[in-house]
Amino acid sequence: MAxxxxxxxxxxxxxxxxxxxxxxxxSSSSSDSSSKSGSSSASGSSSAxxxxxxxxxxxxxxxxxxxxxxxxxxxxxTLRIECWNTEFRxxxxxxxxxxxxxxxxxxxxxKKNDDGTTxxxxxxxxxxxxxxxxxxxxxxxxxxQTKLDEDLKKQxxxxxxxxxxxxxxxxxxxxxxxxxxxSVQDIGITEDxxxxxxxxxxxxxxxxxxNELKGVSWQATPGLLMYNTKYAKDVLGTDxxxxxxxxxxxxxxxxxxxxxxxxxxxxxxxxxxxxxxxxSNNVKAPWVTDNKLTIDDQYKAWAEMTKEFTDNGWNNKTSxxxxxxxxxxxxxxxxxxxxxxxxxxxxxxxxxxxxAGADQIGTWAACPGPQSYFWGGTWICGAIDSDNTxxxxxxxxxxxxxxxxxxxxxxxxxxxxxxxxxxxxxxDGGYKSxxxxxxxxxxxxxxxxxKIDLTNKLSAYDQGCNEKFQAAMADWYKGNTKSYDDAVxxxxxxxxxxxxxxEV
Amino acid sequence: xxxxxxSYAKWGYIxxxxxxxxxxxxxxxxxxxxxxxxxxxxxxxxxxxxGGWGAQTTATETIKFCGLDNYVNIFAKEETxxxxxxxxxxxxxxxxxxxxxxxxLLATWFTDLRLKIKAQGxxxxxxxxxxxxxxxxxxxxxxxxxxxxxxxFNATSWMTxxxxxxxxxxxGTRGTIGFINFLLWYGxxxxxxxxxxxxxxxxxxxxxxxxxxxxxxxxxKITIPLIRPILSFVLVTSMIGGLQMYDVPALLTKDxxxxxxxxxxxxxxxxxxxxxxxxxxxxxxIAIFIVSAILGIILMFGMNxxxxxxxxxxxxxx
Numbered sequence: 001m002a003x004x005x006x007x008x009x010x011x012x013x014x015x016x017x018x019x020x021x022x023x024x025x026x027s028s029s030s031s032d033s034s035s036k037s038g039s040s041s042a043s044g045s046s047s048a049x050x051x052x053x054x055x056x057x058x059x060x061x062x063x064x065x066x067x068x069x070x071x072x073x074x075x076x077x078t079l080r081i082e083c084w085n086t087e088f089r090x091x092x093x094x095x096x097x098x099x100x101x102x103x104x105x106x107x108x109x110x111k112k113n114d115d116g117t118t119x120x121x122x123x124x125x126x127x128x129x130x131x132x133x134x135x136x137x138x139x140x141x142x143x144x145q146t147k148l149d150e151d152l153k154k155q156x157x158x159x160x161x162x163x164x165x166x167x168x169x170x171x172x173x174x175x176x177x178x179x180x181x182x183s184v185q186d187i188g189i190t191e192d193x194x195x196x197x198x199x200x201x202x203x204x205x206x207x208x209x210x211n212e213l214k215g216v217s218w219q220a221t222p223g224l225l226m227y228n229t230k231y232a233k234d235v236l237g238t239d240x241x242x243x244x245x246x247x248x249x250x251x252x253x254x255x256x257x258x259x260x261x262x263x264x265x266x267x268x269x270x271x272x273x274x275x276x277x278x279x280s281n282n283v284k285a286p287w288v289t290d291n292k293l294t295i296d297d298q299y300k301a302w303a304e305m306t307k308e309f310t311d312n313g314w315n316n317k318t319s320x321x322x323x324x325x326x327x328x329x330x331x332x333x334x335x336x337x338x339x340x341x342x343x344x345x346x347x348x349x350x351x352x353x354x355x356a357g358a359d360q361i362g363t364w365a366a367c368p369g370p371q372s373y374f375w376g377g378t379w380i381c382g383a384i385d386s387d388n389t390x391x392x393x394x395x396x397x398x399x400x401x402x403x404x405x406x407x408x409x410x411x412x413x414x415x416x417x418x419x420x421x422x423x424x425x426x427x428d429g430g431y432k433s434x435x436x437x438x439x440x441x442x443x444x445x446x447x448x449x450x451k452i453d454l455t456n457k458l459s460a461y462d463q464g465c466n467e468k469f470q471a472a473m474a475d476w477y478k479g480n481t482k483s484y485d486d487a488v489x490x491x492x493x494x495x496x497x498x499x500x501x502x503e504v
Numbered sequence: 505x506x507x508x509x510x511s512y513a514k515w516g517y518i519x520x521x522x523x524x525x526x527x528x529x530x531x532x533x534x535x536x537x538x539x540x541x542x543x544x545x546x547x548x549x550x551x552x553x554x555g556g557w558g559a560q561t562t563a564t565e566t567i568k569f570c571g572l573d574n575y576v577n578i579f580a581k582e583e584t585x586x587x588x589x590x591x592x593x594x595x596x597x598x599x600x601x602x603x604x605x606x607x608x609l610l611a612t613w614f615t616d617l618r619l620k621i622k623a624q625g626x627x628x629x630x631x632x633x634x635x636x637x638x639x640x641x642x643x644x645x646x647x648x649x650x651x652x653x654x655x656x657f658n659a660t661s662w663m664t665x666x667x668x669x670x671x672x673x674x675x676g677t678r679g680t681i682g683f684i685n686f687l688l689w690y691g692x693x694x695x696x697x698x699x700x701x702x703x704x705x706x707x708x709x710x711x712x713x714x715x716x717x718x719x720x721x722x723x724x725k726i727t728i729p730l731i732r733p734i735l736s737f738v739l740v741t742s743m744i745g746g747l748q749m750y751d752v753p754a755l756l757t758k759d760x761x762x763x764x765x766x767x768x769x770x771x772x773x774x775x776x777x778x779x780x781x782x783x784x785x786x787x788x789x790i791a792i793f794i795v796s797a798i799l800g801i802i803l804m805f806g807m808n809x810x811x812x813x814x815x816x817x818x819x820x821x822x
Binding site for chain 1: 553
């Protein structure tokens, strides 16, 4: 009897151990089932890149014709849009009716705010009798991409089609180079419609194999160097943007200025990653080419410069978004410069500085900085096999090509819109910001936006590579890793785990 | 005789069905699937969505049978799995030793006949409270306290010797993770041990005291031997929970397991790999499964021995 008990107890404890381990078993098997559709054919072709490079312009797939199963009547009456937050939805609901000739039916709904309150919103119920359905999945932990992948893989065999989806620059190429987004020319958007958009926003959404444009954006997100005018006056003797620019015009003068700031007890930049995008937007080759990882010299230059800054005490050793990083943006935050793109000025810097006012956001002014760069942005894609391409095209045209609508968005939302003509009109109209002396920083933004060139600089693995590179280098700056080479080795180990198909 | 008696056993089995159904679908099947995957060279290309719209099909994954290659590879020199295993064990020990010590002390005090602590209900609730809070919330709180600019940054950064947060050092990070685990679980352990101690016949203590035993004697010679089964249960569950350590280190190190990968736990390793290197991730899972099973069996036969109990019973009877 005692033996039996022992065996039973042993069996039960094994079961318990087993069930505790199901977290890992479950996740691997669920990722297995979600991708099962392709598994049978997988053994035939060795990798995605092989067959995709073989594709020529002649047998292009991303046309507006139907490739898979015909859609149901209900799907034809519904415009399904995949997104991760309500930003685009609110822009669309507010500005699309002003610029379209389609017949709009509005409705009222309640939006839940972060603090638990609700706001009454006017939504769009239908466009030309086609209902709008928003499929919102949070961005955290890749959830949005997972959901989008699943739905787009099903698209061919489903009679309920996705019509539109939103993407970000960090992983845009995954969708742009895969045959899941419609070529925008194919749904009736002409070169002429697109001529006022910034080139870099088109670079992000251009298929690198076929050179087709597959996504459009309503916003451009060029960045500037934001500097604290008080410290500029104290240390550099001037707070005028043109003159301050002379002190930060390239990385060598930037370092000289850092020395001067340090002598007065002021950090030149806040932390490690602030300057990262300026380098990563100016690489010669993307992180990954033909499944092979390359570390561009620009990344090395960034790492070595940041190490120099850290060792010399020219930064405050903060990380993006942490408490000390935000605190440095106060007018007396002992930090001279921050790098912000269009949205960061209104939504981050202003809040962290303490709000609007001459001695708050008004202490900050903008100058172009050492290199042009961009940070953030959202692109709209039409899904392949969409059964409402006319509405998709109309939304793209109104939201991203219509000058008047885009001018209204900039005025109403402080968004920097992707339309050179609209921005030019605003500049000519004497636009005044809340920055130092009401600086018209749109001029600088539009100059920087023109300079950004992203041809052959993006890969589908950028998000993970950027994140892991920054983390590995931070360990070196903090003195935990001995040398740059050790940090690179640690970075490569992590990449091998994250993207097992890559050659590092 | 047997045929005539009413058997209620079948009701037992019927009531157990839901558990086994759920267990088989959500635990056993994935477990077997994981075993199977661990023998495959199964790689997903995360940078591609695949296709298959035209004549050409584009695959995002490659699956090949590779025998034990994954197991050989995960223990290769350049891999971090062994390091992660030691990280996990070390962080578990840092949390477990104070946890069991404090829990034993509190449980003994609360159950002591002579101490008669007042407002026990209140204290028990307070002790248990940290366990009710989500681990992620606690980890987040510690991050915002200790990170640069956090309210405890100045108070703790002297320990690093440099102008760094203690979360930027190996032992600072490990210590914080261990401390959070201690904070979350000592209440739970206290309650378990109290239940075990209250199960001991109070006359044993009384007679020991009459015979002149000190509180220390009664603790080491009565309490500890009699709560050994529960102690070993606490040890096994805590160890298995420790091997699964994930949320606290993941949040505290922002998923990176840094500094130097010395706070990377095995499950973080699995989470990092599972979307791309499925085969290797499965092999890692199976490796932990085997380790947990071995440790569980050793502890069960080593500690959950009922020989001392029998001796006691005999002695009492005599």
